[in-house]
Amino acid sequence: MNILIKQIELIERVDRLVRMQATGTPDDFAYKLGISKTKLYRIINVMKQLGAPIEYDHNLQSFVYEKAVGFTVGFFDKERMGGRMSV
Numbered sequence: 001m002n003i004l005i006k007q008i009e010l011i012e013r014v015d016r017l018v019r020m021q022a023t024g025t026p027d028d029f030a031y032k033l034g035i036s037k038t039k040l041y042r043i044i045n046v047m048k049q050l051g052a053p054i055e056y057d058h059n060l061q062s063f064v065y066e067k068a069v070g071f072t073v074g075f076f077d078k079e080r081m082g083g084r085m086s087v
Contacts, residue, residue: 007043008073010035014043014063015071018054021062029063 013033014023023029030040044063047054053066 010043011047011071012073014040014047015052018063018065021057021060021064023063025061026056 010033017023017029017032024032026037026040030037033040035043044052044054050071051069052071053069054063055066056062057064
């Protein structure tokens with residue numbers, strides 16, 4: 001289970017840096033994350049499979065989202081969300 005949590009945390013870090021358009025080149029980005037470039041591309045591919053419109057912008061030298069998206073994983077209090085949700 002710890003592996004799953006670490007993967008989710010890594011995706012959250014990638015998402016945060018992509019939103020800030022502060023990833024740098026793929027080599028820089030992998031270094032910032034402390035992972036190999038191969039692992040970086042594996043994570044990006046997983047994100048794409050989950051629907052992330054992520055691409056690399058050569059002018060900005062950063063990964064970016066093609067359109068505004070949100071990413072969240074976790075549980076929330078139904079009462080705080082204004083009522084009941086059906087399953």
